[in-house]
Amino acid sequence: MEQALSDVRGLSLDLKDIGHAFGATVALDRIDLTVAAGELIALLGPSGCGKTTMLQIIAGFLRPSRGEVRFDGARVEHIPANRRRIGMVFQNYALFPHLTVFENVAYGLRARKTAKDVIAAKVEQMLGLAQMASFARRLPGELSGGQQQRVALARALAIDPGLVLLDEPFSALDKNLRLDMQIEIKSLLKTFGVTSIIVTHDQEEALSMADRIVVLNKGRIEQIDSPDALYDRPASLFISSFIGHTNLLRGTVTDTDRVQLDAGPEIDLGRSAQRRRGTPVTISVRPENITFDAERPGAIPVTIRATVPLGAVSVTEGVTATGEAVKVSQARASGLAKVQAGDMAWLAISDVSRVSIFSTPVDDVSKHQQRSV
Amino acid sequence: MLPVIPLAALFLAAFVLPLIALVAISLFRTPQFAELSLAQYLRFFSDPFSIKVLTDTLWLGTEVALATLVLAYPLALVYAASGQLMRTLITFLIMLPLLTSTVVRTFAWIVLLGRDGIINTAMLSLGLWQAPARLLYTWEGMVLALTQIQLPLMALPVINSLLRLDGNLTRAAEGLGASRARVFITIILPLTLPGAIAGWLLVFAAAATAFITQTLVGGGRIILMPSYIYQQAVGVQDWPFSAALSLIFTLAVTGIVFAIGALSRRYVRGVDAA
Amino acid sequence: MSLSRRSLLTTGSAALAAASLGWPTSSRAAPSIVATTYPGSFDEAFRAVVGPAFKKSSDGGVTFTPLLGVDQIGKIQASRNTPPFDVVLFDEGPLIPAIASGVLEKFPVERSKSYADIPSAFRHPDGYAPVITAQLIGIAYNPKKITTPPTSWEDLWKPEYKGRVGITGLGSSLGTAFMVEIAKLNGGSETNIEPAFEAMKKLLPNVGAIAASPGALAALFQQGEIDIAFNFWNNVALLAAKGVDIAFAKPKSGAVVIRTSAQIVKNNQDPKAVLDYLDTVMSVETQKGLEAAPWMMMPTNGKVALTGANLTVAKSLDDLIASNVLLDWTKFQPLRGEWITRFSKEVKI
Numbered sequence: 001m002e003q004a005l006s007d008v009r010g011l012s013l014d015l016k017d018i019g020h021a022f023g024a025t026v027a028l029d030r031i032d033l034t035v036a037a038g039e040l041i042a043l044l045g046p047s048g049c050g051k052t053t054m055l056q057i058i059a060g061f062l063r064p065s066r067g068e069v070r071f072d073g074a075r076v077e078h079i080p081a082n083r084r085r086i087g088m089v090f091q092n093y094a095l096f097p098h099l100t101v102f103e104n105v106a107y108g109l110r111a112r113k114t115a116k117d118v119i120a121a122k123v124e125q126m127l128g129l130a131q132m133a134s135f136a137r138r139l140p141g142e143l144s145g146g147q148q149q150r151v152a153l154a155r156a157l158a159i160d161p162g163l164v165l166l167d168e169p170f171s172a173l174d175k176n177l178r179l180d181m182q183i184e185i186k187s188l189l190k191t192f193g194v195t196s197i198i199v200t201h202d203q204e205e206a207l208s209m210a211d212r213i214v215v216l217n218k219g220r221i222e223q224i225d226s227p228d229a230l231y232d233r234p235a236s237l238f239i240s241s242f243i244g245h246t247n248l249l250r251g252t253v254t255d256t257d258r259v260q261l262d263a264g265p266e267i268d269l270g271r272s273a274q275r276r277r278g279t280p281v282t283i284s285v286r287p288e289n290i291t292f293d294a295e296r297p298g299a300i301p302v303t304i305r306a307t308v309p310l311g312a313v314s315v316t317e318g319v320t321a322t323g324e325a326v327k328v329s330q331a332r333a334s335g336l337a338k339v340q341a342g343d344m345a346w347l348a349i350s351d352v353s354r355v356s357i358f359s360t361p362v363d364d365v366s367k368h369q370q371r372s373v
Numbered sequence: 374m375l376p377v378i379p380l381a382a383l384f385l386a387a388f389v390l391p392l393i394a395l396v397a398i399s400l401f402r403t404p405q406f407a408e409l410s411l412a413q414y415l416r417f418f419s420d421p422f423s424i425k426v427l428t429d430t431l432w433l434g435t436e437v438a439l440a441t442l443v444l445a446y447p448l449a450l451v452y453a454a455s456g457q458l459m460r461t462l463i464t465f466l467i468m469l470p471l472l473t474s475t476v477v478r479t480f481a482w483i484v485l486l487g488r489d490g491i492i493n494t495a496m497l498s499l500g501l502w503q504a505p506a507r508l509l510y511t512w513e514g515m516v517l518a519l520t521q522i523q524l525p526l527m528a529l530p531v532i533n534s535l536l537r538l539d540g541n542l543t544r545a546a547e548g549l550g551a552s553r554a555r556v557f558i559t560i561i562l563p564l565t566l567p568g569a570i571a572g573w574l575l576v577f578a579a580a581a582t583a584f585i586t587q588t589l590v591g592g593g594r595i596i597l598m599p600s601y602i603y604q605q606a607v608g609v610q611d612w613p614f615s616a617a618l619s620l621i622f623t624l625a626v627t628g629i630v631f632a633i634g635a636l637s638r639r640y641v642r643g644v645d646a647a
Numbered sequence: 648m649s650l651s652r653r654s655l656l657t658t659g660s661a662a663l664a665a666a667s668l669g670w671p672t673s674s675r676a677a678p679s680i681v682a683t684t685y686p687g688s689f690d691e692a693f694r695a696v697v698g699p700a701f702k703k704s705s706d707g708g709v710t711f712t713p714l715l716g717v718d719q720i721g722k723i724q725a726s727r728n729t730p731p732f733d734v735v736l737f738d739e740g741p742l743i744p745a746i747a748s749g750v751l752e753k754f755p756v757e758r759s760k761s762y763a764d765i766p767s768a769f770r771h772p773d774g775y776a777p778v779i780t781a782q783l784i785g786i787a788y789n790p791k792k793i794t795t796p797p798t799s800w801e802d803l804w805k806p807e808y809k810g811r812v813g814i815t816g817l818g819s820s821l822g823t824a825f826m827v828e829i830a831k832l833n834g835g836s837e838t839n840i841e842p843a844f845e846a847m848k849k850l851l852p853n854v855g856a857i858a859a860s861p862g863a864l865a866a867l868f869q870q871g872e873i874d875i876a877f878n879f880w881n882n883v884a885l886l887a888a889k890g891v892d893i894a895f896a897k898p899k900s901g902a903v904v905i906r907t908s909a910q911i912v913k914n915n916q917d918p919k920a921v922l923d924y925l926d927t928v929m930s931v932e933t934q935k936g937l938e939a940a941p942w943m944m945m946p947t948n949g950k951v952a953l954t955g956a957n958l959t960v961a962k963s964l965d966d967l968i969a970s971n972v973l974l975d976w977t978k979f980q981p982l983r984g985e986w987i988t989r990f991s992k993e994v995k996i
Contacts, residue, residue, distance in 0.1 A: 061544055081547045088548040094541035098563045107559075108549030159549060404984070422992045489871035509872060510856045593816055593857035596991045600859065604991065607718055608818035609984035610744060 010037045010195030011072045011162035013058065018067035020053055027053040029219045031067065035195055040186065042210035043199045046242070050219040051199045055165055058197065060084045071162065082111075084163075087156030087194070091168040093148045095140035101127070101151050102136040108159035122158055129188065130154040145173050146181055153185060157192060164189060164196045170205055182208050203243050207231070215239050237358040240284040247287060247326045249300075253279045259357070263320035265298045270352045275359055284356040287315060287329035290347050292339070299346035302326055304339045318345060399616035406613070413617035423601075423618070430598040431625060433516065434581030438573045440520040441527035445572065449532040449565075467528045470521065479589045482518035483509060486590070510592035518590045519580045526579060527572035534568025535561070570637045574630045581626055598622040679708040680920050682734035682909070686713040687862055688885050689736075692944060696936035701927045707920050716741040716820075723750045723912060733915035734924055738782075738820040739906050739976040740983065742775070751775060752911040755922060761929035761948065768968045769906060769947040778906040779928050780937065781945040781967065783960060784824050785902040787878035789868065790894040797896045800832060803875060804850055812853040813864050813873035816994070817987045821861040824903040825877045826986070827974055832900060837978040840986055847994055857994065868893050879905075884943045884956050897960055901971040906947075 018031040028050045035041050043051040056062035057069060060081035069076050076084060088094075095104050105126050109119045127133045130150040140148055149169065156164055169185070170178045186209050189196045200206050206213045207227040215222045215230065215238075223235040234240035241248065251261040253275045260266045261283070275281060293299045302318030305325075309332075316328045316339060326347060339345050349355060402408040417423045452463050470478055485491050486508035496502040508514045538561065546556045562569075584599035591597070596604075598618065606615035684690040690713040701709050714722075716737050723730045727750060737745055745751055754776040756762050762770075762777065769778035786797045792811070797803075803812050815822045826843040833842035855873045858864035865882050867873045869891050880902065883895040909928055915921050927933055934946040940955055949964055961967035979986075 059544075059548060061547075081544070082550050082552060084548075085550075086548055088545055090541040090545060092539065092541060094539060094545040096542060096546070096560060096564075107546065107551070111546075111549055111551040111555055155545075155549070483866075483870065487870035487872060507855075509870065588859045589863070592863070593859040594995065601991070604818055604987060607715075607721065608987045610720070611984055 009160070009162070009193050010039070012037045013163060013195060013197075014068070014070040014073070015054075015058075016068040016070070018054070018057060018064050018069070020050075020057065020062070020065045026219055028057075028064070031221060033214060033221065033224065035197065037072075037195055038193045040189060040196045040198070040209060040211045042206035042213045043197060043216060044203060044206040044213050044242075045201065045216035047201055049216040051201075051216050052167065054216070055167055055197070055199045058163070059086055059088060059165055085159065085161050087159060087161035087164040089149075089152045089156050089164065089166040089169050091171055093140075093152040093172070095148055095151055095155070097140050099139075100136065101132060101138050101140070101143070104140065104151055105155045105158050107155065112159065123154075126154040126158045127151075129157075129191075146177050149173065149181055149185075153188060157188070157194070161194060164194050166196065166198045168200055168202075169198065170200075171202065178205070179208070185209075207243070213243075215242065217242075232354060234284065234356055237282060237284065240356055240358070245287055245327060245329075246284045247290065247324075248282050248284055249320075249324055249326070250322070251281055251283060253277055253281055259283060261300065262322045263300050263302075263324055263326075265300055267298065267349065267352065267355075269355065269357070273357055275357075279359055281357050281359050284358065285349055286354065287327040288313075288331075289350050289354050290326065290328045291330075291350050292328065293346045293348035295346045299348050300326065302345055302347055304341055304343045304345055306341055307339065318347065395616045395619055398612050399614075399620055401613040404609075404611045404613060413614050414621070416614065417617055417621055426596055426598055426601050427622065427625060429595075430581050430622070431629065433512075433519070433587075433597060434577040434626070434629075436516050437519045437523055437580035438527070438576040440516060441524050441576050442531075442569060442573065444520070444524060445527040445531040445569075446562075448528050449535045450561075452532050453535050467525050467532075471525050475522065475583070475585050476589075478522050479518065479586045482514070482521070482586075482590050486514045486518070509590065510594055512591070512595060515587060515591040515595065519583055519586055522583070522586060523576045523579050526575040527569075530568040530571040530575075531565060532568075534565040538564050566637065570633060574633060578626055578630060679710050680733040680915070680917055680924060681710045681712060681731065682924060683714045683719055683732050683736050684711050685715065685736060688881070688942065689713075689944075692937055692942040696942065697928055697933055700930070700933045700936070701924055704927055705920060705923045707917070709924060720745050720748065720750070724748060728914055730912045730914055733912055733917070733921050734909050735912055736907060736909050739974070740820055740823060740980050742908060742910065743977055743980040745910065746773070746775060750913055752913045752915070752918075754911065754925070758922060759926055759929075761926045761931075764931065764948045764950050765929060766947070766949050766964065766968065768973065771908065776908050776910045776925055777929065778908045778947045779925075780907050781947060782820075782905040782907060783880035783897075783902040783945060783967075783971065784821060784828075784877055784905065785880055785883075785898060785960070786896040787865075787868065787876050787883045787893055788896060789874040789892045791892045792874040796894065797875065797898075799898045799900060800829060800877075803877070804846075804853065806853075808853045808875055810853065810855040811874040812850065813856050813858055813867045813876035814847075814850070814854055814994075815858040815861055815864050817983060817990045819861050820905050821864075821877065821879065822990075823979075823983060823986070824905060824974060826990075827979060828900075828903050828972060837975055838982065840979070840982070844989070844993060847990075851994070854994075880960055881942075881944055885941060888941050895960065897971075902960065903972045903974060904967070906973070 013033070013035040015031050015033040018028055019026070020028040031054065043054060045051050053062065057064045060076070060079060063077055071084070096107065099107065102123055105123045106119050109122060114122070123136070124133065127136055130153060132147060132150050132154060135143065135147060135151075140151065143151065170181060173181055182205060198206070198209055210227065212224060212226055213230050214224045217238050223230060223239055225233075230239065230243050234243060237248070240246050249261050249263055251259040253273045254260045254266060254277060256272050257269045258266055259269060259273060259281060273281070295301075300320060302320050305317045305319055307314060307316040313329050313331055316330070318326050318328070320326060328347060398406075399413050400409050400411070402410045402412045448463065448467070452460055455463065483490070487493070488505045488507070488509070490509070492508060493502070493505040497505060542560055542564065543556050546560045551559065582599055584603070587595070587597050588600055602615050602618045602622065605611050605618060682693075684693045690711060693711055698709060698711065712732060719732065719735045719737070720741065723732065723735065730750070735745070753774045754762075754771070756774065765777045769781070771777060786800070786802065788797055790796070817823045817826060826840060826847070827837055829846050830836065830840050830843035833846050835842035856867050858867055861879065861882070864876055864878060865886060867876070868886065880895050883893050886893045909925055911918075911921050911925070929948055931948055931950045934948040934951045936942075937944040938946045938951055938954060938957060943955070943957055945957065945961075945967060946953075946964065951964070953961060953963055953967075961970065
């Protein structure tokens with residue numbers, strides 16, 4: 001049995017040039033995505049980015065206005081949801097409130113007219129894996145959020161799906177519980193070898209769960225990459241501010257490899273800025289890539305606003321003369337610079353190679369900046 | 374607490390006191406209010422005719438409630454699947470009977486069902502019927518009219534509970550492989566049951582006690598509890614018996630209403646009762 | 648029984664008293680008396696003819712309340728001291744329990760101006776107010792469907808009228824008078840109703856509809872549900888005037904006359920106005936107005952001659968009384984309750 005479970009049994013998914021519009025509103029545009037069998041993908045994006053529409057199209061609740069959906073190479077747009085062999089886990093779990101845990105997990109099997117004893121065995125196995133065996137007779141209303149989550153997953157997996165879709169599966173959980181459940185569910189999905197797609201607006205969730213992350217913005221795919229690549233090499237200003245925290249600083253290209261920051265110093269990128277001289281740019285520097293420095297040319301002068309201890313790290317925020325906020329993240333273990341609100345301080349970029357440059361209109365920059373504060 | 378007092382007073386004056394009077398009157402043996410006894414109740418329960426009138430009346434309520442239920446669900450499903458404009462239109466059509474008086478609605482049915490009425494005229498001129506059918510003054514005609522008149526009482530709570538149903542539940546069921554019919558029977562129906570039961574109780578009570586429609590569409594041939602009570606009180610002037618009839622009828626209707634309410638609370642698990 | 652008779656009675660009557668006290672009585676101060684009418688054409692006629700006539704002859708006015716005869720007694724009994732009406736309308740039957748319950752006042756014969764004109768058949772033997780109109784019961788039929796006018800009550804039983812006959816129950820004077828007349832014609836009497844029930848069973852194959860009330864019976868003609876029924880002359884004449892295919896036939900045994908009187912309620916607000924009102928109703932002028940088209944109500948004032956369509960059923964008031972049937976309602980009114988219940992149980996289609 002253990003052997004069978006670790007087999008790759010998920011199906012592969014291809015989306016080709018998917019487009020969808022609700023009336024005049026374009027929800028999805030030119031979506032191309034290939035998911036390998038057994039892969040765990042996160043669809044990440046802010047609300048209204050089109051990720052739910054995409055999920056509904058994959059699940060078969062919505063027929064795309066344009067494009068192809070293929071499961072294991074075969075087109076499925078015409079196949080209704082109830083014949084797609086997809087397991088779904090909803091944001092609110094959508095457990096049937098009038099059915100017991102057992103009946104919930106058995107629902108898909110009964111719909112498939114499975115023999116009674118087979119159902120009993122399968123449900124028992126599923127509940128065992130989800131560590132919910134002792135709750136079989138309970139009603140969903142009598143379970144905690146985490147327990148409901150496990151039942152929802154057991155129900156989705158009981159039908160031996162080729163694909164599991166999880167729609168914001170952790171958003172209803174306590175923050176403390178979230179990481180535990182993320183690890184637990186990731187391991188369950190991996191054990192089953194099922195292809196999985198998690199829809200989320202929470203970048204931490206996406207980073208911790210997914211093999212690859214698809215970042216959606218305004219109905220389009222901005223970037224598809226591994227969590228690390230996404231973090232270190234964001235393809236757009238949007239991603240750099242959406243994934244993790246970052247500091248955005250305005251500046252102007254002064255030479256092939258140099259940028260004059262509005263906040264003061266000119267920095268040496270150590271590589272080509274790939275823009276003509278005089279181009280206004282925004283550079284993105286992660287808080288952990290900034291350190292406190294002494295007063296010297298090249299350091300950024302700021303006025304300290306506040307320091308927030310966050311357990312393992314401590315985050316200090318300063319404001320440049322131009323009013324741009326800059327966060328500095330320091331590992332507690334390596335000792336903290338002693339600064340107080342109102343102090344003058346100088347900041348330096350530790351690793352210039354991890355700085356991203358974007359040419360973006362300034363008013364757009366300030367908007368992103370406000371959101372990240 | 375204080376604002377409740379006027380309401381309580383009104384309830385006491387308009388409901389409790391007359392009810393007490395009714396109980397008192399029903400305990401007299403003769404229409405001249407002589408001698409206290411349970412004779413009126415014995416008379417009712419030993420008279421097959423009276424019992425038949427009661428069971429017919431309760432059955433009428435049940436039939437009309439069933440008919441409205443069968444109509445309300447398709448209507449509610451269409452409503453839930455419709456856009457704003459269509460919803461407004463459906464709401465208007467559902468509410469329409471409530472905006473006219475019972476008498477007007479009932480007369481409309483007389484015009485429809487009569488021997489020279491719209492239905493008969495249409496069927497005859499289309500050649501579908503050879504002779505005019507008797508529709509007015511029949512049990513079926515009465516059920517039909519009451520069904521239309523009481524439909525809002527069923528449709529509105531059913532629509533309301535359907536709209537409150539989490540769309541993810543039906544999507545989850547469908548995703549698990551259930552057909553539309555299975556989703557309806559195993560998910561939609563049980564989870565909208567509170568609405569259906571609320572509608573059932575309203576329609577049952579309203580149809581069983583619909584004196585005007587029963588009399589005008591059912592005619593003098595069909596004797597049901599409301600007209601029986603009226604006849605005994607006003608025609609025969611036998612107040613004790615009609616008081617007993619009223620109490621028995623009231624108890625039967627409220628008894629059924631409470632029993633169904635209690636049963637549903639027991640069997641509808643995990644569903645928001647509201 | 649745990650409740651004592653006394654406490655029960657106290658509670659019951661207290662509840663009744665509370666209910667009757669609950670109604671505002673301030674409106675009674677208006678210088679207008681309240682008189683009941685029967686719903687329908689009766690009410691229309693009184694508003695059109697009696698209302699204006701009374702207004703002319705007195706200081707106050709009259710407010711009409713349409714109500715079925717049987718409903719009136721209960722309402723007066725519920726508040727004897729401040730009755731909701733001053734003058735009430737009764738057919739012969741319901742008048743009997745009304746008198747028995749003591750809610751009516753006798754008629755001050757000596758002070759009345761119109762009493763002398765009323766023939767004895769329309770005066771009350773015990774001194775209550777006289778009859779103000781006579782209602783004739785005969786056979787109503789659809790002349791388009793029934794080309795040979797019926798001539799006797801037996802015609803209703805003719806097989807060719809299968810499913811075309813309309814009837815109504817004993818709750819109304821109409822149904823009661825018909826049943827008693829049928830009993831009499833079949834060897835029964837005003838107290839022996841048995842033959843009428845026998846005959847009714849034989850009539851059932853012909854019965855197309857049982858109307859809940861006389862008014863509903865008339866509506867059945869308009870709906871085309873029935874072609875023949877017993878009915879009031881006055882109703883038939885009104886419908887015919889409105890263009891409904893309906894005609895009236897007087898059975899050869901005579902039409903049954905229902906004597907309807909307006910009675911004085913005890914504790915009324917203005918005895919003089921009430922007497923004025925009754926005198927107005929019985930006056931030659933008012934009775935002429937009620938007799939004329941479109942109302943065609945049979946007068947009870949001997950000085951009023953019959954005109955128009957009324958002449959087709961009687962030559963004069965004397966002829967009306969002489970050639971038709973008067974029933975002694977005192978004999979069977981007490982039995983009616985039983986008959987009503989029996990009719991509901993036995994007469995079913």
